[in-house]
Amino acid sequence: MRARPTALTPDALARALARPEPFAGHDAPFWDDPWIARGMLAAHLDPDTDAASRRPDAIDRIVAHLAGAFPLRRGDTLIDLGCGPGLYAERFAARGVGVTGIDLSAGSIAHAVASARAGRLPIDYRVADYTTEGLGGPFDAAVLIYLDVGVLPDGPRDRLLDAVQAALRPGGAFAFDVHAPPRHRPPDGGIGVWRSEGGFWRPGPHLVVETTYRFGADLDLAQHAVVDADRITTYRVWDRAYALADLRALLRRHGLAVEHAWEDLAGTPRRRSSPTLGIVARRVRGRGRGPRSYPAAGTGASAIGNSTTVRIRSGGVSGSLR
């Protein structure tokens, strides 16, 4: 369950900076907060930063590579999960693919709809949560791009993988990327603070205290306590790394078989030291999985983002207390 912003007291501040339970949720909406969503959309559309989406040339390379690897032909269908403002969806649609895009952020979807209309691209966009809703289909391919599988606890992740499997045709392809164990990790117990007169987190003056924690070998947290004049609100950005062997076993349990594993979705060859993995898995032929039960969601995790977003510090001053 999501916590709430709390009155600003020394105890509340101490709690906001402390190590939480793994996959604890945000205190308030993140992707669908109107102010944060505005800044996020601007970051998605900024061609000079990788903060929320990759830069245009990287997106071009990924779309060209995946279109060849799946492969996609005119008239095939694809669902883009967490499509944001449609940067990938439009490129796939321009190749004659029938694209559906879903995203939690109403602002990003509104932008995507307007942009597709302006470009006369017939893309079907929906505001939806891919960890809780059926995805429709059947699709020839599904993509989930920019390391977002890694933000999910087991329950929502397993629901997502079952929904993807159910939405694909037998033999259909699912492409996604994740961090891998050799990634750069934040310090365990790291802390930084910056003051802003208005920026990514809030329109007016506020202070941000960022703490970072490691949980075992795989899970990292960047925790942002945003301090307003009278309250404190904590946003938690989780990132779980996956080794390829663990991914193979996980996907197999969900009726998906790894076909390709690169360093990234542009097809860079994988090395032992690769900090990310770009995966294409296929729906195994035969019937989909039956109904099953899942651990309770309970974490608000469907609204959390990947660690790329935490680099956004517009208008702020950052520094370290240690």
Ligand SMILES: C[S@@+](CC[C@H](N)C(=O)[O-])C[C@H]1O[C@@H](n2cnc3c(N)ncnc32)[C@H](O)[C@@H]1O
């Ligand atoms: C890091 S951005 C990547 C966007 C896009 N894939 C790209 O690379 O340009 C993550 C996107 O996933 C969306 N998102 C996060 N959790 C989601 C969920 N549970 N269901 C649907 N969309 C989600 C966010 O709103 C955001 O647009």
